[in-house]
Amino acid sequence: MVRDIIIEQLGGGTLGVFLYYWLGFSSDVNSAVQYGVKAKKICSSCTDFSPSASCYQDFCGSTSYGNDATVSGLLMIPTDNTSGNVLSGLLKGVVWSHTTIANTSGAPSERFAGFTTNSDGDANILSLILMASNGHVGIAPDNLGYGESYNFYKSYIIKKAYQTSSIPLWLKAQQLIATETSCGTELANNVVVAGYSEGGYGAVATADAMHCMGVDVIKMLSGAGPLQTASYAVMRIHEDIKLGIYPPSRMHYLVLFGSAYSINPDLENVNPTSSPAQAAQLLLADSWVDSAGVTKTITDTISLSTEGASDDEMRNYLNSYPNDPLGVFDQRVDAWIDLAIAESDDDPCRNISRDKTDTNLICDVLLENDFRDHLQSLTDYPFELCHSEEDKTVAIENSRMLDLTSSTGVLEVVDGDHDTAGTYCIRRFVNFLQSQDFISVTPTSSGICSTTTKLATTTTTTTTPTTTTTPTTTTTTQTTTTTTTTTTPTTTAPTTTTTITSASGLYNFTDFEDGMGGWIDGGNDARRSQIDIPSCPNNNFCVRLRDDCGSSSSIEIEFDNVEDYDALKVEFTFVAMGFESGEDFFVDYDDGSEYTEAGTWMVGNDFANDEVKRDVPVEIRPADGFSDKGVKIRFRCDASGNNDRVYIDDIKITSVVD
Numbered sequence: 156m157v158r159d160i161i162i163e164q165l166g167g168g169t170l171g172v173f174l175y176y177w178l179g180f181s182s183d184v185n186s187a188v189q190y191g192v193k194a195k196k197i198c199s200s201c202t203d204f205s206p207s208a209s210c211y212q213d214f215c216g217s218t219s220y221g222n223d224a225t226v227s228g229l230l231m232i233p234t235d236n237t238s239g240n241v242l243s244g245l246l247k248g249v250v251w252s253h254t255t256i257a258n259t260s261g262a263p264s265e266r267f268a269g270f271t272t273n274s275d276g277d278a279n280i281l282s283l284i285l286m287a288s289n290g291h292v293g294i295a296p297d298n299l300g301y302g303e304s305y306n307f308y309k310s311y312i313i314k315k316a317y318q319t320s321s322i323p324l325w326l327k328a329q330q331l332i333a334t335e336t337s338c339g340t341e342l343a344n345n346v347v348v349a350g351y352s353e354g355g356y357g358a359v360a361t362a363d364a365m366h367c368m369g370v371d372v373i374k375m376l377s378g379a380g381p382l383q384t385a386s387y388a389v390m391r392i393h394e395d396i397k398l399g400i401y402p403p404s405r406m407h408y409l410v411l412f413g414s415a416y417s418i419n420p421d422l423e424n425v426n427p428t429s430s431p432a433q434a435a436q437l438l439l440a441d442s443w444v445d446s447a448g449v450t451k452t453i454t455d456t457i458s459l460s461t462e463g464a465s466d467d468e469m470r471n472y473l474n475s476y477p478n479d480p481l482g483v484f485d486q487r488v489d490a491w492i493d494l495a496i497a498e499s500d501d502d503p504c505r506n507i508s509r510d511k512t513d514t515n516l517i518c519d520v521l522l523e524n525d526f527r528d529h530l531q532s533l534t535d536y537p538f539e540l541c542h543s544e545e546d547k548t549v550a551i552e553n554s555r556m557l558d559l560t561s562s563t564g565v566l567e568v569v570d571g572d573h574d575t576a577g578t579y580c581i582r583r584f585v586n587f588l589q590s591q592d593f594i595s596v597t598p599t600s601s602g603i604c605s606t607t608t609k610l611a612t613t614t615t616t617t618t619t620p621t622t623t624t625t626p627t628t629t630t631t632t633q634t635t636t637t638t639t640t641t642t643t644p645t646t647t648a649p650t651t652t653t654t655i656t657s658a659s660g661l662y663n664f665t666d667f668e669d670g671m672g673g674w675i676d677g678g679n680d681a682r683r684s685q686i687d688i689p690s691c692p693n694n695n696f697c698v699r700l701r702d703d704c705g706s707s708s709s710i711e712i713e714f715d716n717v718e719d720y721d722a723l724k725v726e727f728t729f730v731a732m733g734f735e736s737g738e739d740f741f742v743d744y745d746d747g748s749e750y751t752e753a754g755t756w757m758v759g760n761d762f763a764n765d766e767v768k769r770d771v772p773v774e775i776r777p778a779d780g781f782s783d784k785g786v787k788i789r790f791r792c793d794a795s796g797n798n799d800r801v802y803i804d805d806i807k808i809t810s811v812v813d
Contacts, residue, residue, distance in 0.1 A: 188288045190233040193241060195795035196264040197230045197294075198303050198704030199327035201319060206326070210367035214318035220299075220421040221310070221319045225678065225707045227302035228324045229263040229280070229295040231287035232332065232340075241336055242290065245343040245598035247373070248328070249286040249588070250321060250365070251295045252350030252357030253279040254577075257407050259305045259463030262297035265797075279354075282581050286349075289588045292342045294328055296321040298357070300461075303679060303704045309460050310419050311411040312381055312388075314524045317357040318364035325365070329603045335737060343598035345371045349584045351577050352549060355380025355540075359526050362536070372536040373596050374587060378580035379542050379573060382530065382553045385504040385521040391550035393492050396481055402573070405548050406480055407469035413439045413484055414460035416520065417453065423523075424516035436485075436516040443482045456483055487513040501552075531558050538564040541583055543576035660810035661714065661723070667696040667804060671710075674698070674806075678707030680792065690802050692730045692767045697804035700740065700792035709791040710803075718783045722776035722811035725753075725788065730767045731801040734758035738794040740801050744775045747784030751777075774811070 201215030201222040215222050233242045253263055263279050279295055287293030299316045300309030310316030329342045346365055350358035355377040362375035381388035392408075395401035417437040420426045424436045439453045451472075459469050473480040481489055491514050495503035503509050504518035511518055530538070542554040554566050569579040587593055665672035667683050676682060680702045691697035702708050717723065725742055739757040743750040754773035755761075762768055775788065788808065792801055 188285070190242065190288050190290055191236055191239065192284055192287045192293075193232045193234050194267060195230050196227060196267075196302075196702060196704075196797070197324055197327055197331060197795075198225050198227045198702070198707065199323035200225050200705065201323050203323060203705070204326045206368065208368045210364065211322070214315045214364060215322065219315060219319060220419055221304065221307050221316060224299060224304040224307045224319070225704050226299065226304050226320045226323055227262070227264050227297045227704060228320075229267050229283060229293075229297075230324075230328055230331070231283055231293040231295075233287055233290050233292070241332075241340050243336070243339045245341050245600060246290070246292045246332075247343050247593075247596070247598050248292045248294065248325070248346040249283075250325065250346055250348045250358075250361055251279065251283045251286065251293060252317065252321070252348070252354035252361055253295055253298065254351055255311075255353040255408065255411070256301065257411065257464065257466035257469055259301055259309075262301035263295040264297050264302050278351075278577070278581075282349075282351075282584075285581075285585050286347075286588060289585070291347075291588065292328065292332065294321075294324055296324050296357075296361075303707055305463070305679065308418050309411060309415060311353065311408075311415040311460075312356055312384060312524060313415055313419055313422070314360045314363075314526075315421060316419070317360040321357075321361045322364050322368060325370070329601055333603045338604035341600060341604055344369070344601040345373055345596060345598050347373050347376065347584075347588065347593065349376040349378075350380070351378035351541075351580055352380065352573065354378075355549075356382060356526070359530070359538075362538070363529065366535050370601075371596075371599065373593060375536060375538040376580075376584045376587065377538065377540050378584075379546055379549045379576060380526075380540075380553065381549050382526040382540075383556070385518065385525040386502040386527070387550050387552040387556060389521065390492065390496065390501055390503075391552060393481065393489075394496050395547060395550075397493075397496075400547060402547055403470070404466075405573075406473050407466040409473060409480060409483060410456060410459050410464075410469040414457045416517070418457055418461075422520045424520050427516060433516060436488075436514065438484055438488060438517060440483060440485050488517060527557060530564060531562055533562045533564060536563065538562075539583070539587075540564060540566045541569060541576070541580035542566065543569050543571050543573070543579075545571060546573045546576055548573035660720065660812065661717065661808065662810075663712075663714075663806075663808040665806045666693075667698055671698075674710045674712045677709040677711065678704070680704050680708040680797070681710050687802060690730070690732065690800070692728045692769075692802060692804050695804075697802045698790075699800055699802050700790060701794065701797050701800045703738075703793045703795055703799075705791070708793075709789050711787055711789040712808075713785060713787045714808075715785040717781045717786050717810070719812070720781060720810040721813045722774050723786070723788070724809050724811055725773050725775065726770050726805075726807045726809075727790075727803055728767065728769045728805045729756075729762075729771065729801055729803045730765065731758065731762060731799075732764055733796075733798045733800055734764055734794055735799070738799060740793055741789075741791045742773050742775075743789040743791055744777075745787040745789070746777050747782045747786075750787075750789065769805075776811075 234240060235242060256262060266277050267280055283293045283295045298320045300307050332340050332342050348358045348362040348365060358375055358377045362372050366372050392401060416422060417439040418425060427433045427435055439456050442450055442452045444450050459472055473483060500506055504522055540554040542551045544551050569576050665674060671683055681700050683696060683698050687699045688695060698710055700708050736759055739755050741752050742754040744753050753775045790803055
């Protein structure tokens with residue numbers, strides 16, 4: 156469901172007071188909050204786009220891990236306080252890279268579903284609200300391994316993963332805003348990229364990718380990021396844990412970091428490709444024995460990350476080895492770092508005289524994901540690093556030990572521990588959006604609304620035929636206390652799944668009572684479940700689709716030998732819940748090249764929420780006829796969140812010969 160955050164809810168005094176207690180902000184919050192915000196979950200994938208920028212292949216090419224993932228994130232669009240309409244014109248963008256999250260379901264787009272001003276106050280959501288309510292389009296990527304890409308490995312502090320997670324969402328947001336507003340509003344080709352802690356690292360990676368894609372990076376703002384992965388980020392944490400001064404509340408970072416650098420197939424230490432051949436050098440130990448004498452394996456450790464364990468569960472796992480939580484790491488790496496610390500070598504991977512027999516591949520990937528050289532020579536756009544001397548979570552040396560004299564960057568030192576410093580850094584980020592340095596930048600068009608633009612998705616959308624939204628023959632209203640009477644289809648159908656191909660043509664019927672009946676669900680947002688029976692139009696099994704995450708929000712079936720038919724007629728029953736104005740769902744078909752829309756049903760125009768529609772017809776009739784490659788038929792939800800659902804039942808497909 157689209158969440159409209161208007162000024163009476165999260166604007167003016169209300170948001171100002173709330174953020175005063177959360178961030179210690181005062182009057183500058185009220186001046187920042189100028190507009191309401193429309194928020195929705197967005198999904199995209201590297202494979203949805205084919206831009207001309209060659210660097211796109213670096214993080215979204217066919218060999219990049221996660222290029223086929225459905226990535227998701229939270230999109231916030233500013234709205235007029237009076238009308239509630241989206242602001243018109245060219246709007247600059249803000250991309251917020253979130254702080255460290257352990258649990259897979261803790262991503263911004265997931266957390267926002269239950270967000271209120273009376274909640275515990277999610278720092279990532281509040282930061283994005285602040286930035287978007289200043290009149291800009293805000294995007295917070297969930298990151299690889301979270302949200303819709305939950306079945307991919309988390310890739311903590313791996314540069315390419317943040318780029319793979321953010322750039323497709325930026326392209327999708329440009330397309331979505333232009334489409335939904337008929338180009339009355341456009342996400343401009345100008346962006347501010349910001350983030351704190353892990354997000355500070357992600358902001359550097361994302362800004363670099365934005366720039367190479369031709370986006371004008373107005374400024375990059377990075378707070379307390381572990382920017383020097385090959386030196387201070389690893390060395391200081393290692394040393395502080397040995398000294399017993401590393402914050403216990405952050406111990407779960409070890410699991411996330413160790414797992415990422417032991418399982419992501421893009422990394423040379425995980426998947427060596429160099430010659431002569433070398434064995435993998437994983438960061439995690441193959442096994443270790445906890446204080447109870449129980450042997451733990453690398454699989455046990457990695458599963459905590461991949462299966463979405465909470466930060467408490469990760470910390471408890473490490474606490475079972477209380478004498479040395481670093482025992483979770485390969486002991487050859489541990490001993491190598493210990494020796495470097497003892498010899499006051501803060502940069503052992505770059506020290507050519509240090510022996511790296513057991514660590515050369517690990518050093519290679521740490522250096523590959525290290526931002527020292529990049530930031531020290533960066534002059535393409537201005538940037539600010541924000542850090543505190545008192546930070547024991549991410550040592551200030553990550554920022555302070557960068558020589559920025561030949562760059563366009565500055566370091567601002569603030570007070571407080573990691574969390575307290577975060578409030579000051581985020582405040583600086585918000586204040587920048589109100590500065591003349593930002594306001595004076597004239598937004599430029601991305602070309603998304605131009606007929607000459609080359610930034611189009613690889614899926615071609617055609618105009619929906621007028622026959623595809625024909626009113627249904629039967630309409631009833633579903634309530635929680637009334638059982639809806641089933642109307643028998645005009646052609647008598649069996650009570651389960653039947654497919655008949657004969658001289659008289661094709662006949663397929665599915666009511667989902669005994670399974671999916673040949674339909675394939677595309678992912679996490681499509682399912683057949685007993686849980687949904689009370690919501691199904693016939694109060695028995697059906698398929699639930701939700702959100703707008705492409706194939707993940709769809710079901711699909713395929714038929715061969717259809718070239719002798721002129722058309723296929725699809726009829727179905729459905730009921731939708733939670734759809735907001737302008738949200739819809741589709742029937743698509745692919746007759747051998749790419750998906751094309753056959754029918755669209757929009758809330759308010761073609762149906763109302765909680766209204767059962769029966770025997771809804773749509774005809775699939777390719778202009779050049781069906782090919783000998785067969786045809787795929789797909790139902791796809793195009794809403795905006797997990798609470799936007801359409802329940803589909805009694806799908807009948809018959810062939811048509813003119």
